[in-house]
Amino acid sequence: MPKPALQSIHLYPVKALAGPGPGEAVVEPWGLAGDRRWMLVDAAGRMITQRQQRTLALAHAEALPGGGLRCTAPGREPLTVEVPVSGETVPVEVWKDEVEAVPAGPAAAAWFGGYLGAECRLVYLDAPEKRRPLGPGWGAPGDTVSFADGFPLLLTTTSSLDALNSLVAQGDHADEGPLPMNRFRPNVVVDGTAPWAEDDWRRVRIGTVVFEAAEPSARCVVTTTDQRTAERGKEPLRTLARHRRFGDRLVFGRNLIPRGVGTIRVGDPFEILG
Numbered sequence: 001m002p003k004p005a006l007q008s009i010h011l012y013p014v015k016a017l018a019g020p021g022p023g024e025a026v027v028e029p030w031g032l033a034g035d036r037r038w039m040l041v042d043a044a045g046r047m048i049t050q051r052q053q054r055t056l057a058l059a060h061a062e063a064l065p066g067g068g069l070r071c072t073a074p075g076r077e078p079l080t081v082e083v084p085v086s087g088e089t090v091p092v093e094v095w096k097d098e099v100e101a102v103p104a105g106p107a108a109a110a111w112f113g114g115y116l117g118a119e120c121r122l123v124y125l126d127a128p129e130k131r132r133p134l135g136p137g138w139g140a141p142g143d144t145v146s147f148a149d150g151f152p153l154l155l156t157t158t159s160s161l162d163a164l165n166s167l168v169a170q171g172d173h174a175d176e177g178p179l180p181m182n183r184f185r186p187n188v189v190v191d192g193t194a195p196w197a198e199d200d201w202r203r204v205r206i207g208t209v210v211f212e213a214a215e216p217s218a219r220c221v222v223t224t225t226d227q228r229t230a231e232r233g234k235e236p237l238r239t240l241a242r243h244r245r246f247g248d249r250l251v252f253g254r255n256l257i258p259r260g261v262g263t264i265r266v267g268d269p270f271e272i273l274g
Contacts, residue, residue, distance in 0.1 A: 173235050
């Protein structure tokens with residue numbers, strides 16, 4: 001088995017949209033720089049994700065210098081969005097967290113509303129260092145997170161995906177496999193570890209940056225959505241329900257909290273510290 005190393009990095013500038021896979025990324029206390037600083041919300045300010053709008057899988061967002069966006073989607077002309085500078089915030093809801101965010105302009109709302117066929121707004125997290133504390137029970141006082149579901153980063157491993165795909169191949173929906181890693185929307189993918197070894201990690205290092213391993217990642221219907229077509233199937237939830245059920249949660253991957261800052265790069269060594 002090769003020495004453990006960082007195989008790939010994934011950013012999602014807008015929560016629920018596709019994003020780039022850069023060769024390197026800056027680790028900030030609340031996640032990778034540029035990751036999930038933007039989010040779509042409905043008329044009531046509640047987050048919109050692929051859970052409600054699976055065609056968001058086909059839309060792509062790229063971060064521009066200065067924090068702005070370039071967005072593309074089928075049937076739409078490209079959209080460029082600048083970071084809003086008004087400083088005026090509105091309350092939005094990410095799961096049960098109420099977070100203050102800055103709305104983008106009406107052009108962004110019209111562009112995404114036209115694509116989704118539903119009223120929505122694009123909002124920006126202007127101050128991630130203070131807007132959304134980590135949930136109770138994890139991390140340390142002062143830890144914050146972006147618009148990610150719950151933690152600054154999500155790690156997955158190629159060996160666990162291989163093991164999962166072997167189980168899928170033995171099930172009733174084997175024709176849906178093998179599943180690609182993009183079903184799980186990780187931030188960092190590690191190669192060279194044993195299958196499911198991440199269940200037992202407490203602290204890890206990627207390159208020079210140390211991370212605390214938080215709770216395993218509970219998976220939802222988004223993982224059944226083909227990120228190239230937006231079509232939905234049964235896997236991997238059927239297989240996770242049989243083999244990776246932890247209480248009432250179906251688990252794949254491990255959440256991380258940075259315990260340092262720096263730049264991580266594809267190919268960096270990966271080390272288990274405890």
